[in-house]
Amino acid sequence: MPRLPRRIADNRRLSPQDTLPDSVELVSSPGPGPRFPNPMPYINLKMYPGRSEEQKREVARRIVEAVMEVCNVPDATQCPVVIEEVERDNWATEVAPEVEAKAALRYAP
Secondary structure (H helix, E strand, C coil), X not given: CCCCCCXXXXXXXXXXXXXXXXXXXXXXXXXXXXXXXXXXXXXXXXXXXXXXXXXXXXXXXXXXXXXXXXXXXXXXXHCCEEEEECCHHHHHHHCHHHHHHCHHHCCCC
């Protein structure tokens, strides 16, 4: 399994050609996913259905890259990214209440 470095040797940012280890794959359907001994931080991204697997992998790669750099996480396998697709018709009842309840914990608009 390839390890995702914090930075490439010449200190350039990770590119779309850099890959995440298999253990950091997206979980886009219910069920057991990979087991992480000490996952920190855990990112749960909720969005409408319709994005391609390529788009999901790219957003996960960028999230992991940022978290590794900013939070000094040395290993991408410690930063699981889960993407949950929520139907547009269910957003107001499934996601909006959670966003409202956690308003004080938000760090972005």
